[in-house]
Structures are given as C-alpha cells and as structure tokens.
Amino acid sequence: MLLKKQILTVLFLFLIISAAACAGCLNEGEEDHDHDHDAEGDHDHDHDAEGDHDHDHDAEGIHDHDHDHGDPDASYVPPDPEKMKDVASGKAILAAVSVVPESEFVEKVGGDRVVVITMIPPGAGHTYDPSPVQLADLAKADIYFSLDSGEVFEDRYLETFRSSNPDMKIVSTSAGMDVKLKNGTADPHIWMSPAKAAVMVENICSGLISVDPENADYYTANKEAYLKELKELDDDMKASLAGKEGKAIIVYHPAWGHFTDEFGLRQIAIELDGKEPTAKSLASLIRTAREENVRVVFVQEQLSKTAAIAISEETGAEVVTLDPLAKDYVSNMKKTAEIMAEYMD
Structure with missing residues (x-):
C-alpha cells in the first residue's frame, strides 16, 4: 500500500512539474526582456526589505534573476542503496537540499544519522527540472532544507x-539572516559567505533535532565541531584578502555577491538574466576591466566562457575557473580566496 502511494505521488509530481516546465517555456516566449544595462527594476527577495535590480556594469553588476540552465548533461546521482536501507529501517533520516554545498553542511552535522539527496545536481542551473527518480526519493524524505533566498528552483x-509530501518538514537555512546584499539586491547564493554558512549550519542542526530529538546531543556536537572549522576558514580567508578591500572581481555568473560583501570586494558580473552580454555591454565590461586594472576573469566550468575569453583577449586578463558549488566547502573557499588574492597583488 505504501509503495502504491509513493508511485502515485511521483506520478502526480511529475505531471505537475512537466506542466510547470511547459508553462515556463510559454512564458519565456511571451516575456519582453530588456537587457539595457542602464535600466533598473525592483525585485524583492528579502524577507523584510526591498532592493534594486541594477544592470549597469559600471556598478557591481549583480542581477536579481539569473536563469541559467547550466550543464544540460547534469544528472541526479541517487543515494547509495545500502544507505537507503537505513532510511527504510528508521536508522537514518532522509534529508533533501537544493544545492550541493548544503549537502556538505547537512552531512557534517548529521553524520551517519542522515542520508542526503540534492535536488539540483552538480552542474545544473537554477531552472533545472527534477527527474522522476529524484521525485521518487523526495517522496520518502523526512526533511527539506531550503535556501529560502530567492532561488529560482525553490x-x-x-x-x-510540500503538497506532495505533507509529512516532510521544510526548514529555512537562511532564517535569522539578511539574504540581500549590502546594495539591496537579491542573491540566492548565501553559502558564499562563511559567516552566513555558519548561520545555515545552525538552522540545519535545529531542523535535524526537530525531527530526531533523541540524537540532539550527537547533532549538536557535530555542529560545534564544524562551526569551529568555518570560523578558522573565515579567519584564513580574511588573512588572504587583507588589504584588498574595494578591489573588483569580474565573474561570468553573479554568484559571488555574498562573498564580496563579507570581504569588502566588488563583483562585476558578465551574465545578465542568464544570457550572454550584448556588444554594448561587452564593450562596457572591457572598459571597466581596463579602468579597474582587473587581471583575471572568473568563470564556472559548466557555464559559457565566450564573453570571458573576449574580455581576456582585449585586456590581457587571464580566464580562471572557480566553482561556487563545490562539495568540499572549506577547502574550496580557502583556495578561492587565495587565488583571488594572488591576482589582486
């Protein structure tokens, strides 16, 4: 009977998601997208504040709505079947998250008491559509840790x-933080700030305890150990980036706003609403790169490098790949700070 219910749930979810995807395609065809970087719009993704959507690349170049599709070949990797047996027997909790860095946080706190499924696979973009296999796993989940920060997928x-799995608890990992940037714009990539990552870890621990109170001490001890790692990471990154305050970084995808906010840097993004820049915008970026003496353009492996290469050819800046979605959060962020500092000397 339970298996039949899960199959019906998956079919229901798949039909809804297929309809949503089709509707999204129709809406995209109907929408009028204005890519003039002098235009402004107002988009509110904060829990309690409003912000501007600034398309001028002479400013910070941060965009509220990025609709990249990422790698079209990105695919979901189901959990180990042996671990799913632990979930079925009640030895482990099945937790769902939206992005890969969250899975790292949940695993650090949950240890061997938690099995994690990631709904946006590595390499997939914000508009990824979950597969039937994912939906089948999600139907068994005990808890979902949402970013709750304006993430398009969510x-x-x-x-x-929520409606298809009403027994699944949904916990906001951004509870208690301002999800907007200092300039008022929205940026869903809250984990890019180690300080905000620590808040996420606190919320994850509270969420796990709420569905598994018998193991509260275990989760709390794991949380405290990981928070210590995050504090050391934050200190290391501040040391690496000391004296670089006010300097600009050019990135393809605007995923670095919370990072640049925390460490006093400025993000200049190439991408606008998930699209390549116009010739006018590219010329503006090249001019800005020269004026700011930018020596590097940062890209992501899964996304286009065409515009970054064009800027590189005109300015002599190097094109370097960084991954804001890497699983090993601490080592990745430390390496990122060191690479950025190297090109700012």
Whole structure:
C-alpha cells in the first residue's frame, strides 16, 4: 500500500512539474526582456526589505534573476542503496537540499544519522527540472532544507514538493539572516559567505533535532565541531584578502555577491538574466576591466566562457575557473580566496 502511494505521488509530481516546465517555456516566449544595462527594476527577495535590480556594469553588476540552465548533461546521482536501507529501517533520516554545498553542511552535522539527496545536481542551473527518480526519493524524505533566498528552483517547485509530501518538514537555512546584499539586491547564493554558512549550519542542526530529538546531543556536537572549522576558514580567508578591500572581481555568473560583501570586494558580473552580454555591454565590461586594472576573469566550468575569453583577449586578463558549488566547502573557499588574492597583488 505504501509503495502504491509513493508511485502515485511521483506520478502526480511529475505531471505537475512537466506542466510547470511547459508553462515556463510559454512564458519565456511571451516575456519582453530588456537587457539595457542602464535600466533598473525592483525585485524583492528579502524577507523584510526591498532592493534594486541594477544592470549597469559600471556598478557591481549583480542581477536579481539569473536563469541559467547550466550543464544540460547534469544528472541526479541517487543515494547509495545500502544507505537507503537505513532510511527504510528508521536508522537514518532522509534529508533533501537544493544545492550541493548544503549537502556538505547537512552531512557534517548529521553524520551517519542522515542520508542526503540534492535536488539540483552538480552542474545544473537554477531552472533545472527534477527527474522522476529524484521525485521518487523526495517522496520518502523526512526533511527539506531550503535556501529560502530567492532561488529560482525553490520558487518554482518547493510548494509542489510540500503538497506532495505533507509529512516532510521544510526548514529555512537562511532564517535569522539578511539574504540581500549590502546594495539591496537579491542573491540566492548565501553559502558564499562563511559567516552566513555558519548561520545555515545552525538552522540545519535545529531542523535535524526537530525531527530526531533523541540524537540532539550527537547533532549538536557535530555542529560545534564544524562551526569551529568555518570560523578558522573565515579567519584564513580574511588573512588572504587583507588589504584588498574595494578591489573588483569580474565573474561570468553573479554568484559571488555574498562573498564580496563579507570581504569588502566588488563583483562585476558578465551574465545578465542568464544570457550572454550584448556588444554594448561587452564593450562596457572591457572598459571597466581596463579602468579597474582587473587581471583575471572568473568563470564556472559548466557555464559559457565566450564573453570571458573576449574580455581576456582585449585586456590581457587571464580566464580562471572557480566553482561556487563545490562539495568540499572549506577547502574550496580557502583556495578561492587565495587565488583571488594572488591576482589582486
């Protein structure tokens, strides 16, 4: 009977998601996208504040709505079947998250008491559509840790997930933080700030305890150990980037706003609403790179490098790949700070 219910749940979810995807395609065809970087719009993704959507690349170049599709070949990797046996027997909790860095946080706190499924696979973009296999796993989940920061994927699907699995608790990992940047714009990539990552870890621990109170001491001890790692990371990154305050970084995808906010840097993004820049915007970026003496353009492996290469050819800046979605959060962020500092000397 339980298996039949899960199959019906998956079919229901798949039909809804397929309909949503089709509707999204129709909406994209109907929308009028203005890519003039002098235009402004107002987009509110904060829990309690409003912010501007600034398309001028002479400013910070941060965009509220990035609709990249990422790598079209990105695919979901189901959990180890042996671990799923522990979930079925009640020895472990099945936790769902939206992005890969969250899975790292949940595993650090949950240890061997938690099995994690990631709904946006490595390499996939914000508009990824979950597969039937993912939906089948999600139907068994005990808890979902949402970013709750304006992530497009969550805006599209979280309520559907909630209604299809009403027993699944949904916990906001951004509770208690300002998800907007200092300039008032929205940026869903909250984990890019180690200080905000620590808040996420606190919320994850509270969430796990709420569904598994018998193991509260275990989760709390794991949390405290990981928070110590995050504090050491934050100190190391501040040391690496000391004296670089006010300097600009050019990135393809605007995922670095919380990072640059925390360490006093400025993000200049190439991408606008998930699209390549126009010739006018590219010329503006090249001019800015020269004026700011930018020596490097940062890209992501899964996304386009065409515009970054064009800027590189015109300015002599190197093109370097960084990954804001890497699983090993501490070592990745430490390496990122060191690479950025190297090109700012």
